[in-house]
Amino acid sequence: MTVPGETQRTRAPSIRDVARLAGVSHQTVSRVLNHHPSIRPETKQRVLDVMAELQYKPNRAARALVTSRSRIIGILSASSEQYGPASSIAAIETAARASGYWISTASLESTDAASIADALAHLAAQRIEGLVVIAPQVRVLETLAEMSIDVPIVTLQSTGDDPVRALSVDQIAGARMATRHLIEQGHRAIYHLTGPQDWIEAEARMRGFLDEMSEQDVPTTAPILGDWTADFGYHAGRELLTVRDFTAIFASNDQMALGVMHAVRDAGLDVPRDVSIIGFDDIPEAAHFWPPLTTVRQDFAELGRRCVALLLGDIDPAAIEHHSTIAPELIVRGSTGRPAF
Amino acid sequence: MTVPGETQRTRAPSIRDVARLAGVSHQTVSRVLNHHPSIRPETKQRVLDVMAELQYKPNRAARALVTSRSRIIGILSASSEQYGPASSIAAIETAARASGYWISTASLESTDAASIADALAHLAAQRIEGLVVIAPQVRVLETLAEMSIDVPIVTLQSTGDDPVRALSVDQIAGARMATRHLIEQGHRAIYHLTGPQDWIEAEARMRGFLDEMSEQDVPTTAPILGDWTADFGYHAGRELLTVRDFTAIFASNDQMALGVMHAVRDAGLDVPRDVSIIGFDDIPEAAHFWPPLTTVRQDFAELGRRCVALLLGDIDPAAIEHHSTIAPELIVRGSTGRPAF
DNA sequence: CCGGCGTGTGTGACCGTGAACATGCCGAAA
DNA sequence: TTTCGGCATGTTCACGGTCACACACGCCGG
Numbered sequence: 127m128t129v130p131g132e133t134q135r136t137r138a139p140s141i142r143d144v145a146r147l148a149g150v151s152h153q154t155v156s157r158v159l160n161h162h163p164s165i166r167p168e169t170k171q172r173v174l175d176v177m178a179e180l181q182y183k184p185n186r187a188a189r190a191l192v193t194s195r196s197r198i199i200g201i202l203s204a205s206s207e208q209y210g211p212a213s214s215i216a217a218i219e220t221a222a223r224a225s226g227y228w229i230s231t232a233s234l235e236s237t238d239a240a241s242i243a244d245a246l247a248h249l250a251a252q253r254i255e256g257l258v259v260i261a262p263q264v265r266v267l268e269t270l271a272e273m274s275i276d277v278p279i280v281t282l283q284s285t286g287d288d289p290v291r292a293l294s295v296d297q298i299a300g301a302r303m304a305t306r307h308l309i310e311q312g313h314r315a316i317y318h319l320t321g322p323q324d325w326i327e328a329e330a331r332m333r334g335f336l337d338e339m340s341e342q343d344v345p346t347t348a349p350i351l352g353d354w355t356a357d358f359g360y361h362a363g364r365e366l367l368t369v370r371d372f373t374a375i376f377a378s379n380d381q382m383a384l385g386v387m388h389a390v391r392d393a394g395l396d397v398p399r400d401v402s403i404i405g406f407d408d409i410p411e412a413a414h415f416w417p418p419l420t421t422v423r424q425d426f427a428e429l430g431r432r433c434v435a436l437l438l439g440d441i442d443p444a445a446i447e448h449h450s451t452i453a454p455e456l457i458v459r460g461s462t463g464r465p466a467f
Numbered sequence: 468m469t470v471p472g473e474t475q476r477t478r479a480p481s482i483r484d485v486a487r488l489a490g491v492s493h494q495t496v497s498r499v500l501n502h503h504p505s506i507r508p509e510t511k512q513r514v515l516d517v518m519a520e521l522q523y524k525p526n527r528a529a530r531a532l533v534t535s536r537s538r539i540i541g542i543l544s545a546s547s548e549q550y551g552p553a554s555s556i557a558a559i560e561t562a563a564r565a566s567g568y569w570i571s572t573a574s575l576e577s578t579d580a581a582s583i584a585d586a587l588a589h590l591a592a593q594r595i596e597g598l599v600v601i602a603p604q605v606r607v608l609e610t611l612a613e614m615s616i617d618v619p620i621v622t623l624q625s626t627g628d629d630p631v632r633a634l635s636v637d638q639i640a641g642a643r644m645a646t647r648h649l650i651e652q653g654h655r656a657i658y659h660l661t662g663p664q665d666w667i668e669a670e671a672r673m674r675g676f677l678d679e680m681s682e683q684d685v686p687t688t689a690p691i692l693g694d695w696t697a698d699f700g701y702h703a704g705r706e707l708l709t710v711r712d713f714t715a716i717f718a719s720n721d722q723m724a725l726g727v728m729h730a731v732r733d734a735g736l737d738v739p740r741d742v743s744i745i746g747f748d749d750i751p752e753a754a755h756f757w758p759p760l761t762t763v764r765q766d767f768a769e770l771g772r773r774c775v776a777l778l779l780g781d782i783d784p785a786a787i788e789h790h791s792t793i794a795p796e797l798i799v800r801g802s803t804g805r806p807a808f
Numbered sequence: 809c810c811g812g813c814g815t816g817t818g819t820g821a822c823c824g825t826g827a828a829c830a831t832g833c834c835g836a837a838a
Numbered sequence: 839t840t841t842c843g844g845c846a847t848g849t850t851c852a853c854g855g856t857c858a859c860a861c862a863c864g865c866c867g868g
Contacts, residue, residue: 481824482824482825497827525825528824529823529825529826531825532823532824533824534826534827741822
């Protein structure tokens, strides 16, 4: 097998190599790896020494094969280039790593069923042990059900009555806080710019808006269906300003709020004197917009961490609260104030 | 776990199950899977039918074990919650998926050596076949070398003379474009806000700035070391304005530019009348800042795609240009103009 | 004094797949 | 006709771990 003198075609060392050098059986090495209780300390040390010497690294594929456990958590995400999802992903990864799990992401390019199915199949092929769905559209959940993917699933951003286990910043409460803030300032003519209609998250914020408006007996106008982008906010703002029958706008994310502010200024008006604007998310830039944006803060990182806790509690059973919620926080800055008239 | 009467915990079908039902040997099934040329069409079809019927899915772990190929590409990234890195990651994932590869990410929480080593070890444990380093600090490259990770590596954002193979938007050219734009407008007192000092990317932009300044014979002030955040831009802006010996600022990303604009307005001054500001990246929000930000666009998505092509061309050898560069583009908006005096 | 039990360790099978090698068949070349 | 080579397929083994079981030993209680 080995030509003398030639540099050995180095196969990575296996437990059997370690075993041979340590003068034990491969099973003993395996026991050391898995922290089996009954091993003599000196035997264990000898094995550990050899491992270090050979720079032995367990082969994940072999382990996965025999245990049928991949220790991979899949993340299905849409618009993962945005601040919120991206922060959550980073937090999930960190938390998962700390627990000895790996993350594999699949991002959705479009919302059509084929794209969703493709991404899910990709994840399923890895035998993921858990799935985190970020920015879940209704369709994603449906497709999941169809493909009968039978791993624990956690979704971020839910409405609170989903079929799958969910964890979320309480979007409805956050939206109500934002709306109440505007009403308390004296606004009565308020528009709401929503996210894309099939986003659960967008729907929850809209529901919070409508709930608060009706509870406070403020007449409601129909929400305007947006797409999360600043561009959309800008164009919607221009459109609305041709009529100008409002004093405040609640945009369901900070980007759209930014676009609206742009449109308001283009029209020669002032924020917040002529129009108050409130956003949602509190992206790091929001504090530096002009004027600094009043918004609702979500702790995306905490969301990611809890998400992993929930999932692992399910994978390696151990009771954890199932439908837990993280409180959002109203951040009042300069973009909202009392209406001028 | 299994409640009596419940459906039996079924083991996933293997090629042997498929083989049995199709009346062939498992090896024939394997050949169908791997598109081996010499299989009778009717045999192949029979096998495919059985696969569909059983919903057979190849076991990646088993395949990885026997081929010693994981088909996983690792991504090591810092600040993956920011627009640029996040966009690149998404693009890399999409491109990799299209080529039948999986992505596993590890994000750096801090820049200390331990954190880097930990993330790399995590990726290495998966036997990744390629590594993409996003937002590479010098330290990352050093640690990589120390750990003797012997997979193809591609870094985004390089200075052009790295030891590892790199692919990048030409940061230096982009920075020169930005600087030249300011000079052409008539500015002579220009400050530069850099990114963190150990970021290759930040260094490249700084070098571009300095090169252009000296080539145009404009006296240079020392660059100010920043940290990419809008908060920093704001504080640096306030600080600089106490002296006010400049007419323009080149911030090496859009967030810092935003912070500076905030500080300028806080001081009762106008952008661009009193101070011109230019950023870098062209994040989607930049067009809606007030005023809309002049900046240098980087095509992060294209970067991600090319990155995968480069890596796979290395993994599955096939000649591809090695050190390729993507041209940045100057986007002139409202935040820059001629100095007032 | 003997059987049973706990501790520490070894032996062999097995997970699902692919590679190497073997086999049977058929047609073309010698 | 015989030989040879290629096609289509089967058989066996290896990959690197874990698991079930066996075994040797010492200790304890009946």
